[in-house]
Amino acid sequence: MLITCPYCGPRDVIEFTYQGDGNRERPQPASQDLDAWNAYVYDRLNPAGDHNEIWQHSGGCRSHLRVVRNTITHEILSTEFARGGHKAGGRS
Amino acid sequence: MAEQLPDRLSPLEPDYHPGSHGNFEQGVDVILSETRPGSILQLAAWPGEEKRLIEVIRKITGLALPDGAGGGISSGVRAVFGFAPGKFTVVDEAEGLAQAFAGAITPAIGTLTDLSHGRTALRIAGPKAEWVMAKFFAIDFALPAFPLGAGRSTNHHDVFAQIQRSGADQFDIYVFRSFARSFWKALCHASEEVGYEVQ
Numbered sequence: 176m177l178i179t180c181p182y183c184g185p186r187d188v189i190e191f192t193y194q195g196d197g198n199r200e201r202p203q204p205a206s207q208d209l210d211a212w213n214a215y216v217y218d219r220l221n222p223a224g225d226h227n228e229i230w231q232h233s234g235g236c237r238s239h240l241r242v243v244r245n246t247i248t249h250e251i252l253s254t255e256f257a258r259g260g261h262k263a264g265g266r267s
Numbered sequence: 268m269a270e271q272l273p274d275r276l277s278p279l280e281p282d283y284h285p286g287s288h289g290n291f292e293q294g295v296d297v298i299l300s301e302t303r304p305g306s307i308l309q310l311a312a313w314p315g316e317e318k319r320l321i322e323v324i325r326k327i328t329g330l331a332l333p334d335g336a337g338g339g340i341s342s343g344v345r346a347v348f349g350f351a352p353g354k355f356t357v358v359d360e361a362e363g364l365a366q367a368f369a370g371a372i373t374p375a376i377g378t379l380t381d382l383s384h385g386r387t388a389l390r391i392a393g394p395k396a397e398w399v400m401a402k403f404f405a406i407d408f409a410l411p412a413f414p415l416g417a418g419r420s421t422n423h424h425d426v427f428a429q430i431q432r433s434g435a436d437q438f439d440i441y442v443f444r445s446f447a448r449s450f451w452k453a454l455c456h457a458s459e460e461v462g463y464e465v466q
């Protein structure tokens with residue numbers, strides 16, 4: 176499986192670390208909304224198909240990435256920096 | 268009176284054996300060496316401050332970074348390359364580069380980390396340099412994909428490495444100093460089949 180890092184270009188999956196489901200929304204740290212915390216910790220869409228994920232290029236530029244991966248075919252449909260501000264300059 | 272500086276020791280010392288090794292009867296196809304730069308720095312710009320940092324690098328080192336991810340340039344004495352968004356490795360044969368940058372990189376622009384004692388710089392050169400490197404790292408070493416001066420962040424058996432192409436058939440590899448001897452021995456073993464010379 177290859178993931179195309181917006182900075183480094185295509186790299187083997189071994190260079191990346193999975194950081195979890197990209198659909199989760201973390202409540203504010205002071206939040207006492209137990210349902211929101213429960214959803215953040217436990218609720219997953221678990222789709223058979225395209226899935227929003229967060230990966231880190233930990234064995235390369237160390238950027239955090241938003242990745243859309245097909246959970247059936249492992250096809251990587253898109254990658255982008257998880258944080259804005261570094262959108263330009265990706266290797267084509 | 269001259270300042271009394273301590274001797275610089277190489278972490279490779281017990282396994283650094285100048286001369287020809289391996290299958291060199293048909294010719295030496297790679298030359299391995301430790302370049303021992305006096306300064307190895309990591310510079311990082313805050314988001315949006317990249318252009319100002321690149322301008323500071325140009326002022327201090329005289330090296331103009333090309334545009335684009337992983338772009339770099341090497342003068343033989345000094346070298347610079349991008350290794351992550353807004354982050355650059357800068358190398359100088361001489362010591363003291365950190366002091367030269369200290370006043371120029373203001374807190375508004377970014378940060379400076381002196382890694383001169385934390386990294387070891389190895390050089391592999393020769394017609395089979397790409398071949399040997401490709402056995403270590405799962406990246407494309409062909410010239411069109413990895414242009415002259417460009418830098419790459421990658422790893423070897425989970426150990427982080429930075430690589431700059433400093434010649435058409437020459438690469439400089441920056442590894443953690445504590446892992447340098449282990450990596451050096453592996454590099455020597457991998458070079459045996461093509462014949463190598465340690466300089």
Ligand SMILES: [Zn+2]
Nearest residue numbers: 180183232236
């Ligand atoms: Zn990357």
